[in-house]
Structures are given as structure tokens and as C-alpha cells.
Amino acid sequence: MSDVIELNEIDALLDYHQDWTRLLSVTPGGSFYRSLEWLRDYWTHFAEDQKLRVLVIRDDGEVTGIVPLCIRRIKSKFGTCRIVTYPFDDWGSIYGPSTACPEQTLTTALKYLLESRRDWDMIDLRCVDSDSFDRGATERALATNGLVFEKFLWNQTMFIDLNQSWDDYLKSRPKKARQTYLRAERKVPEDGEIEFFRYRPGGEARGEADPRWDLYEQCEQIALKSWQGSSTSGTTITHEKVSQFFRDSYASAIRAGAADLNLIYLSGKPAAFCYNYHLNGYLDGIRMGYDSELSSNGLGRLLIGRLLHDSMDRGDQVMDMGYGAVGAKKYWYTSMDNVYRYVYYSPTSPIANVLKLSHQVAGWFRDRFSSGEAPDPEFQDNPSLPTPGKREALAGTTSDRVKSGSKG
Structure with missing residues (x-):
């Protein structure tokens, strides 16, 4: 009962x-x-x-x-x-x-x-x-x-289906998508030695709950040097209205074993970041950015490719890239x-x-x-990953209606 x-x-x-x-x-x-x-x-x-x-x-x-x-x-x-x-x-x-x-x-x-x-x-x-x-x-x-x-x-x-090999995934991408990614792999090293680093601790249950605030602050520094530094949307990790929320939720994700930080270093300097949640094989893209002053040869594409390759090797199942910014994501998503x-x-x-x-x-x-x-x-045309605050959107936006039963 x-x-x-x-x-x-x-x-x-x-x-x-x-x-x-x-x-x-x-x-x-x-x-x-x-x-x-x-x-x-x-x-x-x-x-x-x-x-x-x-x-x-x-x-x-x-x-x-x-x-x-x-x-x-x-x-x-x-x-x-x-x-x-x-x-x-x-x-x-x-x-x-x-x-x-x-x-x-x-x-x-x-x-x-x-x-x-x-x-x-x-x-x-x-x-x-x-x-x-x-x-x-x-x-x-x-x-x-x-x-x-x-x-x-x-x-x-x-969504990106991660339950496949990197080679199969890359082969399934449009020709232009493969070309732009492989070009980034060739060109970015011209600007410095590449290091991809991923921090995904297991959480308090596994005795892995060091928040590594130094890494998170590197992400904030990169964000300030990207388009996010001048954004007034109130949704970026460094915006004064939400920065503390992002920090608090990051600390909670660390304790729960659900934080996923990805960084690209160029000659030892933090150059690009992608911050996600991960749980039960499910990845949520939160925020990402790169420092174009360090490289304009495709840092963002390089980071996403390295991240996806590593996720497939780890056995992750799916990545939710969120809504909006379709142009920036069109080469990556599978559905x-x-x-x-x-x-x-x-x-x-x-x-x-x-x-x-x-x-x-x-x-x-x-x-x-x-x-x-x-x-x-x-x-539409939202430059960020998932964005909060659509409370006022009360009016329906499509004609897709389903009616069933009747009850007061």
C-alpha cells in the first residue's frame, strides 16, 4: 500500500x-x-x-x-x-x-x-x-x-552517445567535423606543449573528497579571459550573482563523487576548461571556456575531443550538452x-x-x-551551456497538445 x-x-x-x-x-x-x-x-x-x-x-x-x-x-x-x-x-x-x-x-x-x-x-x-x-x-x-x-x-x-569507441564515434561525424577537430590536434601544439588533465575524485564514500580549489580557480581564471568575462547574462561561473552558488555546488559534487573538471594546459599554462557533473555514467555539461590569447587554433574543439575520447575509454554512457548554441555543438552531438x-x-x-x-x-x-x-x-542562440531563470515563460510555445480524461 x-x-x-x-x-x-x-x-x-x-x-x-x-x-x-x-x-x-x-x-x-x-x-x-x-x-x-x-x-x-x-x-x-x-x-x-x-x-x-x-x-x-x-x-x-x-x-x-x-x-x-x-x-x-x-x-x-x-x-x-x-x-x-x-x-x-x-x-x-x-x-x-x-x-x-x-x-x-x-x-x-x-x-x-x-x-x-x-x-x-x-x-x-x-x-x-x-x-x-x-x-x-x-x-x-x-x-x-x-x-x-x-x-x-x-x-x-x-546528447552524445558515449557507449562506443572513439574511432567509431569519430568516423560517424560529418567530414567537416573530423577535419576541424584533427586540424586542432595538429595546430594547437604549435602554440605550446599540450597537457590534458581530468579531475574526477570518487567522493567522501571512497575517501576522495579533496576539492582541489586550485583547479577550480584555474577554471575561473580561464572563464574571465573567455567570452564569459564580459557576459552580463548572470549565468557564468564568475558572475557575482551566481559564482558562490557554483562554488557551493562544486563542493557538494566533490563530496558526492559527482564533480568532473577537464583542463588543457599549454606549456604549463591553464588554457581551456570544461566543468561537468557526472553520475551513474551520465555527464552534464555545465560550463566551458578557453583563453584565445594563448591559442586561436581550436582550443575548445581540442578539449571537447580529448574529453569525449577519455570518457569513452572510461565507460561513460551519455553526455548531455544542454540546449542552445547549436552551432557550437552541431559537430559533436549524436541526437x-x-x-x-x-x-x-x-x-x-x-x-x-x-x-x-x-x-x-x-x-x-x-x-x-x-x-x-x-x-x-x-x-535559442544561447552561448552558454544550460542556463537558469526562465520563470516568466508561462505562455505555451507550440501546438503540440495532448488531452486525456477529465477531472476537476
């Missing part, structure tokens, strides 16, 4: 740390972004006026799923709307519960939300990769609860997957009904006058 425990204080989650870690290890697409460690750092820095509603699902007394949710007030042109959503803010590209059985866990969680206090106007689940790791679990859970929902394209993320947003409008909420009508009208015009799906323009 299933029951739900709701937790509203971040410190209360510590009682379930072992369960959370255990479940994350068997979660499809279970990246470090879904960990308790990452959520605590995110909540410390960005909780603002959000309210935590983490649902712990138990079956016959055993914890079988954890669904991190929050209540957030979003301003729209029609007024303020309260949504129940994932506490994620697009820091990465996909998110969801920690569980081996996403459909069962989400079905129980949604049922609980419908039967408990109604402190929300909309259920708004974002960053759901329906066609890959989620495998339709979110849609089926909504339908099982008899909910009429709408499905919108949220973004498109790029581009749609990521969706699922919305259920409470029929008893006036603002939810107004927004539902607004979305439907916008969708009708797109159906009639546009061709195909397209992500929200906010997500």
Missing part, C-alpha cells in the same frame, strides 16, 4: 538522504541535478519566495520514490499565478523524480496533490524528456489521474531530443482558466499560421 510523506523544510530532507542516493542510482537519467545535494545548494541560493513541497512515496513502508516540487508565484499579463513545479529553473535540460518507477511514483504524487490542500492554480511540470529517459511516464501518470493536460515544447537538448512542459489547469482557479484560454488561442494561431514546432525564442 502506498502512502505519501510531505516535507516542507530543506533540512528535513536529510532524514532521507540515504534513500535519495539509493533511488538516484536506479533512476533513468538520474543525473547529479536530481540529487539532494544539488537541491540543497539551489534552495539555499534561490529559494526566494518559493515554498518547498517534496513528496516522499512509500510502498509498504519502503521509500520507492522522491518527487521534489515547489510552489512558485509567477506573474503573467493576466495576474499572478501559483504553480506547482520542479525546483530546477532550467539549470540543466531535464528533470524529474528520483525513482526506479517514474510512472508509479508520479501517479501517486499527482493523486496526492489533487487530494491535499489546493495552494496552486496550475500543475506545471517542465524539463520532461518524454521520448528518452521519461519514456512517456509523465503523460501516463497524468492520464491515470484523469487529468486534462496540455503539452508544450520547452527546449531541445543535445537532439525534445524536452517538454506539461500543464494541468485547475478548473476552480480563475487565473488558470484565463491562462488556459490564452494558451489555446495562441496555439490556434500557431497551428494556422506557422509550420512545425519551435522552441521558445528565449532558448
Whole structure:
């Protein structure tokens, strides 16, 4: 028999740390972004006026799923709307519960939300990769609860299949991709002796929890010398608004054995970096940059190639390159997957009904006058890897709608 425990204080989650870690290890697409460690750092820095509603699902007394949710007030042109959503803010590209059985866990969680206090106007689940790791679990859970929902394209993320040999991968790349990478391998050494260094400690459980702040600070120094140094987006590792969050989450990733720093040195000088999370064979690209003053011969391409080669040799499974900056990633990714947003409008909420009508009208015009799906323009031509802070994007962006059942 299933029951739900709701937790509203971040410190209360510590009682379930072992369960959370255990479940994350068997979660499809279970990246470090879904960990308790990452959520605590995110909540410390960005909780603002959000309210935590983490649902712990138990079956016959055993914890079988954890669904991190929050209540957030979003301003729209029609007024303020309260949504129940994932506490994620697009820091990465996909998110969801920690569980081996996403459909069962989400079905129980949604049922609980419908039967408990109604402190929300909309259920708004974002960053759901329906066609890959989620495998339709979110849609089926909504339908099982008899909910009429709408499905919108949220973004498109790029994956690299690492479960292959480097030679096979390189052969599969377009001719121009191979040429530009091999050119970087030939030309960069003209600027200095190359050293590729990867730091991936095993974490506290393995007695490997030295954060090597010297390496992280080298990444910051490179970032300041790259385009990130003049960026005003507020999302780079050195930006004053988020630099401490990046440092705190890096320390947490080190302790959890989920940090992955990659550096290229030219004649002993830090020249390029790529900072990732890694967990259960899943790599999340966080930030990267290079010092063009040291070399303009393809430092970035050289670093990515060395990183991927090493990951394939190590047995990593997949790398999520995030969304945006398609031009910079087009030679590397092996698949581009749609990521969706699922919305259920409470029929008893006036603002939810107004927004539902607004979305439907916008969708009708797109159906009639546009061709195909397209992500929200906010997500296009982004020079960084995964970017946070799309809280205001309430309007639907595609005509991809799915309706199932009916329930108030």
C-alpha cells in the first residue's frame, strides 16, 4: 500500500538522504541535478519566495520514490499565478523524480496533490524528456489521474552517445567535423606543449573528497579571459550573482563523487576548461571556456575531443550538452531530443482558466499560421551551456497538445 510523506523544510530532507542516493542510482537519467545535494545548494541560493513541497512515496513502508516540487508565484499579463513545479529553473535540460518507477511514483504524487490542500492554480511540470529517459511516464501518470493536460515544447537538448569507441564515434561525424577537430590536434601544439588533465575524485564514500580549489580557480581564471568575462547574462561561473552558488555546488559534487573538471594546459599554462557533473555514467555539461590569447587554433574543439575520447575509454554512457548554441555543438552531438512542459489547469482557479484560454488561442494561431514546432525564442542562440531563470515563460510555445480524461 502506498502512502505519501510531505516535507516542507530543506533540512528535513536529510532524514532521507540515504534513500535519495539509493533511488538516484536506479533512476533513468538520474543525473547529479536530481540529487539532494544539488537541491540543497539551489534552495539555499534561490529559494526566494518559493515554498518547498517534496513528496516522499512509500510502498509498504519502503521509500520507492522522491518527487521534489515547489510552489512558485509567477506573474503573467493576466495576474499572478501559483504553480506547482520542479525546483530546477532550467539549470540543466531535464528533470524529474528520483525513482526506479517514474510512472508509479508520479501517479501517486499527482493523486496526492489533487487530494491535499489546493495552494496552486496550475500543475506545471517542465524539463520532461518524454521520448528518452521519461519514456512517456509523465503523460501516463497524468492520464491515470484523469487529468486534462496540455503539452508544450520547452527546449531541445543535445546528447552524445558515449557507449562506443572513439574511432567509431569519430568516423560517424560529418567530414567537416573530423577535419576541424584533427586540424586542432595538429595546430594547437604549435602554440605550446599540450597537457590534458581530468579531475574526477570518487567522493567522501571512497575517501576522495579533496576539492582541489586550485583547479577550480584555474577554471575561473580561464572563464574571465573567455567570452564569459564580459557576459552580463548572470549565468557564468564568475558572475557575482551566481559564482558562490557554483562554488557551493562544486563542493557538494566533490563530496558526492559527482564533480568532473577537464583542463588543457599549454606549456604549463591553464588554457581551456570544461566543468561537468557526472553520475551513474551520465555527464552534464555545465560550463566551458578557453583563453584565445594563448591559442586561436581550436582550443575548445581540442578539449571537447580529448574529453569525449577519455570518457569513452572510461565507460561513460551519455553526455548531455544542454540546449542552445547549436552551432557550437552541431559537430559533436549524436541526437537532439525534445524536452517538454506539461500543464494541468485547475478548473476552480480563475487565473488558470484565463491562462488556459490564452494558451489555446495562441496555439490556434500557431497551428494556422506557422509550420512545425519551435522552441521558445528565449532558448535559442544561447552561448552558454544550460542556463537558469526562465520563470516568466508561462505562455505555451507550440501546438503540440495532448488531452486525456477529465477531472476537476
